[in-house]
Amino acid sequence: MSVLVFIEYKNKVSKAALEAVSYGSKIGKVSVVTYGNIDSSELEILGKYGAEKVLVHKGISSSNDQQITKLVAAAADQENSNVIVLAQDQTGKSIGPRIAAKLSAGHISGAIALPDTSNGFVVKTNVYSGKAFAHISVNTPIKVISLLANSLPPEMNEKTAQIVDFDADLGDARITVKEMKTQGEGIPLPEAELVVSAGRGLKGPENWGIVEELAESLGATTACSRPVADIGWRPHHEHVGQTGIAIRPNLYIAAGISGAIQHLAGVNGSKVIVVINTDSEAPFFKAADYGIVGDAFEVLPKLTEALNNFKASQN
Amino acid sequence: MKLLVCISKVPDTTSKINFVDNNTKFDESGVQYIVNPYDEWYALVRALELVEKHGGTVTTITVGTNADDPTIRKALAIGANDAVRIDANPNDPFFVAKQIANYASKENFDIVLTGKETINYNGSQVGGMVAELLDLPYVSLATKLNVDGETATLERDVQGGIEVVEVNTPFVLSAAKGMAEQRIPNMRGIMAARTKPLKVIPADSQEDLSSVVKFELPEAKSGCKYIDPENMNELVDLLHNEAKVI
Numbered sequence: 001m002s003v004l005v006f007i008e009y010k011n012k013v014s015k016a017a018l019e020a021v022s023y024g025s026k027i028g029k030v031s032v033v034t035y036g037n038i039d040s041s042e043l044e045i046l047g048k049y050g051a052e053k054v055l056v057h058k059g060i061s062s063s064n065d066q067q068i069t070k071l072v073a074a075a076a077d078q079e080n081s082n083v084i085v086l087a088q089d090q091t092g093k094s095i096g097p098r099i100a101a102k103l104s105a106g107h108i109s110g111a112i113a114l115p116d117t118s119n120g121f122v123v124k125t126n127v128y129s130g131k132a133f134a135h136i137s138v139n140t141p142i143k144v145i146s147l148l149a150n151s152l153p154p155e156m157n158e159k160t161a162q163i164v165d166f167d168a169d170l171g172d173a174r175i176t177v178k179e180m181k182t183q184g185e186g187i188p189l190p191e192a193e194l195v196v197s198a199g200r201g202l203k204g205p206e207n208w209g210i211v212e213e214l215a216e217s218l219g220a221t222t223a224c225s226r227p228v229a230d231i232g233w234r235p236h237h238e239h240v241g242q243t244g245i246a247i248r249p250n251l252y253i254a255a256g257i258s259g260a261i262q263h264l265a266g267v268n269g270s271k272v273i274v275v276i277n278t279d280s281e282a283p284f285f286k287a288a289d290y291g292i293v294g295d296a297f298e299v300l301p302k303l304t305e306a307l308n309n310f311k312a313s314q315n
Numbered sequence: 316m317k318l319l320v321c322i323s324k325v326p327d328t329t330s331k332i333n334f335v336d337n338n339t340k341f342d343e344s345g346v347q348y349i350v351n352p353y354d355e356w357y358a359l360v361r362a363l364e365l366v367e368k369h370g371g372t373v374t375t376i377t378v379g380t381n382a383d384d385p386t387i388r389k390a391l392a393i394g395a396n397d398a399v400r401i402d403a404n405p406n407d408p409f410f411v412a413k414q415i416a417n418y419a420s421k422e423n424f425d426i427v428l429t430g431k432e433t434i435n436y437n438g439s440q441v442g443g444m445v446a447e448l449l450d451l452p453y454v455s456l457a458t459k460l461n462v463d464g465e466t467a468t469l470e471r472d473v474q475g476g477i478e479v480v481e482v483n484t485p486f487v488l489s490a491a492k493g494m495a496e497q498r499i500p501n502m503r504g505i506m507a508a509r510t511k512p513l514k515v516i517p518a519d520s521q522e523d524l525s526s527v528v529k530f531e532l533p534e535a536k537s538g539c540k541y542i543d544p545e546n547m548n549e550l551v552d553l554l555h556n557e558a559k560v561i
């Protein structure tokens with residue numbers, strides 16, 4: 001099969017991009033399409049994960065949904081692609097469905113496994129806010145798959161990527177970007193492998209120091225429950241759950257969060273869950289791998305200390 | 316201003332998720348349906364606020380069966396002027412998008428508003444497909460929306476931050492948290508909703524591009540291992556040697 005992977009290059013090749021290329025190379029021969037004024041040497045790494053060709057459109061520099069859709073469609077046409085793969089991140093949510101509609105292609109959004117081609121073309125995705133999975137069959141000649149972050153780790157598949165300029169008429173940008181407000185340093189939540197999260201049990205924003213110290217010691221990203229973001233103790237982009245961000249890190253540590261079903265909806269894809277709560281009846285313990293019935297104000301600093309000792313002993 | 320808000324019905328957020336018929340159908344027994352929170356709290360309420368300020372109408376559109384009517388009435392009770400239901404039992408986002416686009420292409424809507432995603436399918440697909448079918452710009456994951464004449468200014472979630480963008484009407488958006496505050500319908504709204512127009516129109520034919528083969532529930536956790544709060548060294552050891560996540 002011929003696979004086209006769309007990636008976005010923002011100062012570096014992201015982990016999401018490597019995941020998409022690696023995923024694609026397990027389905028077929030991979031060409032990548034991207035845009036921007038990128039130095040070829042920066043893109044060579046894509047070859048290590050299975051890309052044989054990288055098409056770069058240098059005529060545009062910002063992600064405009066209609067232009068990107070035309071770019072991907074033109075590349076898919078040139079490469080005779082049967083499968084188009086992209087990351088299910090904010091850009092993916094914006095252009096994945098557009099590309100699918102343009103190519104009259106069935107679209108799997110939020111894939112968490114490779115396609116099963118033993119009987120048609122069936123891909124597993126998350127549904128019901130992480131409370132279930134669906135196996136979805138695509139019935140069209142071209143398939144568009146957007147991949148949920150942290151579902152399949154990128155694997156090396158050494159190839160030499162041929163990096164070529166690609167030109168196509170992309171029309172005008174009909175959305176004008178006026179300003180970009182960057183938020184937070186460090187690894188964005190959807191990509192984070194380690195997450196430390198806290199809820200109303202922390203009593204007030206002034207108490208978040210112990211959460212941040214643990215996160216720093218771990219190299220983790222911080223998150224929070226919804227009420228905590230609603231009352232303004234923490235920024236909105238930290239809010240995880242049904243109405244916030246859905247994450248699937250390797251480790252999710254939750255302190256002072258009750259584990260309401262709407263919170264779990266955003267985090268139950270985590271590989272390992274640690275729950276710290278004073279109430280042994282808190283529903284979150286049912287979803288936990290490791291539980292500590294105790295006061296977050298005492299447990300968090302002790303955990304940070306234990307981690308620091310562990311790190312010191314590893315060096 | 317003429318606004319179209321796409322409304323879908325979803326199981327209440329506290330519903331037990333189970334499947335029947337060999338895991339091919341969602342088990343509806345005992346399930347309460349609500350308006351998809353993103354459609355109701357964000358898209359619909361912001362549309363109503365804009366019309367209250369600038370004048371105009373808010374129409375809702377739903378691709379569904381008469382089982383959707385109670386949630387459509389709820390949207391009317393919150394304040395939409397009228398509703399359209401395309402009569403079908405949809406299984407595929409492209410089918411839904413096609414119906415909505417076909418209807419919208421015959422009317423001159425300034426903005427088509429969808430929710431960020433349905434909380435049952437989580438596809439985040441319908442809005443982008445409608446935009447492509449109508450050849451309109453699509454502002455996805457919008458958290459703020461203001462309109463001044465033919466120009467709209469929005470904030471949207473993008474990787475690493477928030478983008479402030481400008482776009483001319485007509486366009487399509489998907490609404491995320493931040494756009495508006497939830498509104499509870501009052502008695503007058505509920506009474507008025509009973510007599511507001513709900514037009515049912517037949518669906519156009521369109522093949523499904525995808526279909527669900529089967530559902531699956533995640534494996535239950537094998538049980539929580541409890542650790543003494545005084546012994547965080549043990550937790551670190553387990554995370555390193557047993558779970559292998561640090």
Ligand SMILES: Cc1cc2nc3c(=O)[nH]c(=O)nc-3n(C[C@H](O)[C@H](O)[C@H](O)COP(=O)(O)OP(=O)(O)OC[C@H]3O[C@@H](n4cnc5c(N)ncnc54)[C@H](O)[C@@H]3O)c2cc1C
Pocket residue numbers: 198199200201202224225226227228239240241242243244255256257258259260261262263266276277278279282294295296297328352
């Ligand atoms: C439609 C809908 C959508 C929603 N979406 C979301 C969502 O996306 N994300 C989300 O998080 N919520 C969401 N909610 C809200 C959700 O139902 C809960 O209300 C919320 O998750 C509770 O947050 P919390 O656990 O921080 O607070 P609480 O429920 O107040 O729990 C605080 C917990 O802290 C514990 N505690 C107290 N003191 C300490 C201490 N010193 N040390 C350790 N533990 C302590 C308590 O025992 C308790 O379990 C949604 C609700 C609805 C209706």
Ligand SMILES: Nc1ncnc2c1ncn2[C@@H]1O[C@H](COP(=O)(O)O)[C@@H](O)[C@H]1O
Pocket residue numbers: 321322323351353354376377378379405408411428429430431432433436437438439440441442
């Ligand atoms: N059956 C439907 N009828 C009307 N609008 C819908 C329907 N399904 C989805 N939508 C709209 O499309 C958005 C995204 O849905 P989805 O692609 O299923 O995540 C929802 O928030 C709704 O606004």
